[in-house]
Amino acid sequence: MTAVALALLACAAALCAVRLATGPGFVDRVVAADALAMVLLNVVLTAGVLWDTRDYLDVAVVLAALAFVGTVAAARFVSGGGPLA
Numbered sequence: 001m002t003a004v005a006l007a008l009l010a011c012a013a014a015l016c017a018v019r020l021a022t023g024p025g026f027v028d029r030v031v032a033a034d035a036l037a038m039v040l041l042n043v044v045l046t047a048g049v050l051w052d053t054r055d056y057l058d059v060a061v062v063l064a065a066l067a068f069v070g071t072v073a074a075a076r077f078v079s080g081g082g083p084l085a
Helices: 002-022 026-050 057-080
Strands: none
Touching: 002 026, 026 057
């Protein structure tokens, strides 16, 4: 069952990567990057379930925190109109 989940997550990651590369605007690319980070987070957690280990939980928490900080930074950039707003 985890193999099916990993295959579906690979398809989702590919679709997010396409949107990230071809997004018409900056906001679309930010949303695609955030979605890709969440898909990768799920890949890490699914791999942990597949290999029956809890070692990947720390990696998932760090990845989620970095994705959140990146999304907030991009939102502030868009709302302020520049990097120092």
